[in-house]
Amino acid sequence: MREPTSSLQGEIRAFVLEKIVGGEWAPGARVPSETELVARFGTSRMTVHHALKALTAEGYLRRVKGLGTFVAPPRAHVLHARLTDVADEITERGGRHRTEVLDHDVRCASSTEAALFQLPPGERLLHARLLHFENDTPLQIEDRLIDPARVPGVEDLDPAAESYFAFLMGKVPYPAGRAVVRAVMPPMETRFLLRMGPEEPALEVERVTRAPDGAVLTVARLTYPGTRYVLSGEIAPPIGRGPDPVGDDE
Amino acid sequence: MREPTSSLQGEIRAFVLEKIVGGEWAPGARVPSETELVARFGTSRMTVHHALKALTAEGYLRRVKGLGTFVAPPRAHVLHARLTDVADEITERGGRHRTEVLDHDVRCASSTEAALFQLPPGERLLHARLLHFENDTPLQIEDRLIDPARVPGVEDLDPAAESYFAFLMGKVPYPAGRAVVRAVMPPMETRFLLRMGPEEPALEVERVTRAPDGAVLTVARLTYPGTRYVLSGEIAPPIGRGPDPVGDDE
DNA sequence: GAATCCAGCTTGTATAGGCAAGTTTCAGGC
DNA sequence: GCCTGAAACTTGCCTATACAAGCTGGATTC
Numbered sequence A, B: 001m002r003e004p005t006s007s008l009q010g011e012i013r014a015f016v017l018e019k020i021v022g023g024e025w026a027p028g029a030r031v032p033s034e035t036e037l038v039a040r041f042g043t044s045r046m047t048v049h050h051a052l053k054a055l056t057a058e059g060y061l062r063r064v065k066g067l068g069t070f071v072a073p074p075r076a077h078v079l080h081a082r083l084t085d086v087a088d089e090i091t092e093r094g095g096r097h098r099t100e101v102l103d104h105d106v107r108c109a110s111s112t113e114a115a116l117f118q119l120p121p122g123e124r125l126l127h128a129r130l131l132h133f134e135n136d137t138p139l140q141i142e143d144r145l146i147d148p149a150r151v152p153g154v155e156d157l158d159p160a161a162e163s164y165f166a167f168l169m170g171k172v173p174y175p176a177g178r179a180v181v182r183a184v185m186p187p188m189e190t191r192f193l194l195r196m197g198p199e200e201p202a203l204e205v206e207r208v209t210r211a212p213d214g215a216v217l218t219v220a221r222l223t224y225p226g227t228r229y230v231l232s233g234e235i236a237p238p239i240g241r242g243p244d245p246v247g248d249d250e
Numbered sequence C: 001g002a003a004t005c006c007a008g009c010t011t012g013t014a015t016a017g018g019c020a021a022g023t024t025t026c027a028g029g030c
Numbered sequence D: 001g002c003c004t005g006a007a008a009c010t011t012g013c014c015t016a017t018a019c020a021a022g023c024t025g026g027a028t029t030c
Helices: A008-021 A034-041 A045-057 A086-092 A109-115 A164-171 A188-192 B010-019 B035-039 B045-057 B088-091 B111-117 B164-171 B188-192
Strands: A061-064 A068-071 A076-085 A097-108 A126-132 A137-148 A176-184 A202-210 A216-225 A231-236 B061-064 B068-071 B079-082 B097-108 B125-136 B137-146 B177-182 B202-211 B216-226 B231-236
Touching: A008 A034, A008 A045, A034 A045, A034 A061, A045 A061, A045 A188, A076 A176, A076 B177, A076 B231, A086 A097, A086 A126, A086 A137, A086 A164, A109 A137, A109 A216, A137 A164, A137 A188, A164 A216, A176 B177, A176 B202, A202 B177, A231 B079, A231 B097, B010 B035, B010 B045, B035 B045, B045 B061, B088 B097, B088 B125, B088 B137, B088 B164, B111 B216, B137 B188, B164 B216
Parallel strands: none
Antiparallel strands: A061 A068, A076 A231, A076 B079, A097 A126, A126 A137, A137 A216, A176 A202, A176 B231, A202 A216, A231 B177, B061 B068, B079 B231, B097 B125, B125 B137, B137 B216, B177 B202, B202 B216
């Protein structure tokens, strides 16, 4: 992470960050107060304040009104793994992507499906099952349910032409949600479709996508052959999001 | 995500964020300039400026000097999965944790290991293989290599008493690194140790942890029984980190 | 001794002004 | 038409000041 020291804020930021990641200031330790840093760097308090506030938002510091600034205790690391469109992923590494539609219908929600979507049972749900190929080798089975009432126009979409991922991204650019990653032994049909070996496990990513208001838009189960796909990402300390990053414990 | 409108910055932030996540302002669209928002909210420019800057750091906006402020194009979603200490994870959900040491020795690095650590071959490496139990049921095999030259005191650690994760966290609180998650069919010995079923796959997390200066500190391979463990996390748009969050493409 | 209050520290927030630096646009001169 | 340059706009950054709100510790008072 390169640190621009071109600005005064950047200088203060680099100074504090270096002490933290270098271990000189241990987690929980007191950081010099704003006025002390003002004296050290000869800047105005606002400049110091904004440098420290930025580091707080990034999870390195913890500030308590009336008390002072402290090095945040890192209790966990976070894996940041990109969940991209499988079509993008394939074309990005120079492959050829093709979609085969296995199932595509509108059904009435079963009781479990209705509970998942927090809808009354019997509500209409769009269901699609797609097989994604990379250079004519199957790479992913996408099993997806969508609430068509919340995603207008999705019923007219041709999944072979435009992916649901891209379509939903266009409709709801900033969704929330959860995902679960597991290792499974898939059923015979899946093994056959993905041309998997007799002992080969599958990596399964199941994700629930919600609109900003909390309503479930879509539930997707993505199945990959274990020998042909891995999930990878960067590791970093947790990042604060929004103006109220603390207030969880203690 | 609750939004405090108690402050003027919070009001402006909520106003802009609501337009973005609500889809009213599409990705790439122009956001009112600072002076326009000043006129609308009747605040000083700095107040508007800091509200917009915070949203930029969180990845919602993109600002170009001389041009204006725009809604950031969300190109991918990111899975934020916490990688915690198994011991913490188990005790947090009320379980009893116990560690069994399978292997614990100092060896000379093989050529592949040396390449992994970017060290000359034959350098001393600490190797440990641990079996973690939750209520006497095996949950994880931890296979770990550590560079003792970079982690002083690690050779005196008793892995059954304190986890390497916690020890390393104390030594290098803010590490960097990468992790890979895959589904595998583990060898016989692993299946036996983890008491896995005959057809049960395993979830494997392999992570490389580096010091802030880039040197590899430790490589860990964590193996879980597929039916007893899943990796889960929140999904959110990518977050900018540091003062230079863009500058990658276009 | 115990409770109270206040001074002195801390951070949070907002204001008003200024200058720098980048982009666009359009008028003017060639 | 083409190039040039200035004006007008944008964001980036810094300063100086002010007040609010929260915590701590010590002096005061009971």
